[in-house]
Amino acid sequence: MQHIGIIGVGEIGRAIVDGLSDGVDHPPRIHLSPRGARAAAELSARHPNVRVCAGNQEVVNRSDLVIIAVRRPDAADALAGLRVDERTVVVSVMAGIALAELRRILGPGVPLARAIPLPPVRERRCVTVTYPSHPAVDAFFARLGQALPVADEAAFNVMSALTGTLTTHYSFLATLATWAAGHGLDPDEAERYVRGLFGAAGRSLADESRSLQRLAADHETPNGLNERIRTTWFDPTNAETLTKVLDTVLADLD
Structure with a gap:
């Protein structure tokens, strides 16, 4: 056209x-x-x-x-x-x-x-x-x-609800950069590193031969830093809270 x-x-x-x-x-x-x-x-x-x-x-x-x-x-x-x-x-x-x-x-x-x-x-x-x-x-x-x-259209609305998580992701990254600056890093350097860290991680999403669960597992070592933060911060309670808010967003879209 x-x-x-x-x-x-x-x-x-x-x-x-x-x-x-x-x-x-x-x-x-x-x-x-x-x-x-x-x-x-x-x-x-x-x-x-x-x-x-x-x-x-x-x-x-x-x-x-x-x-x-x-x-x-x-x-x-x-x-x-x-x-x-x-x-x-x-x-x-x-x-x-x-x-x-x-x-x-x-x-x-x-x-x-x-x-x-x-x-x-x-x-x-x-x-x-x-x-x-x-x-x-x-x-x-x-x-x-x-x-x-x-x-x-029901499947379409589920996809639409997922887009509501984007600014939460950016705010998560901003919180990481702020935390690093609070521990003495130059704020610009902290933000540059966070952008590079997650920009590189994001490119691994192009590998569709691995599921999202597999990607998470491949980036962890037992008792390592990633596993410690995931299991402590993103625990089942937080996962349930996220699921509930997505449900409320979906209900508004239906």
């Missing part, structure tokens, strides 16, 4: 634009809504294939595939009154808005899908969950890394 529309130019919208445009010989034409005017203007100034439209209806009219990336509370206002041709594919990246609700707003004949793109689409390294599987949608996200279609 050579004409892509994006309604809602926040972090994910910007990342999609960069992933489709940076270093690409023949990027698609990208049509942005005026929402997030500053970001939209910056993207159109940086990428010659990007233009800002006068309104959301113009985005739809000019596009083969439209990404809806507004915040959940803004969805009704952003989509109200939109007329979508049945040849236009609409992809919602809004968490917590079911396909049935989108159909009520946009009409029953519009091809609809949901997706969970994350910031690594900017580097075309993202595994993007999609539902339902649609050739155009899966091909689109394959351009940005990899598409992972799931069987039903």
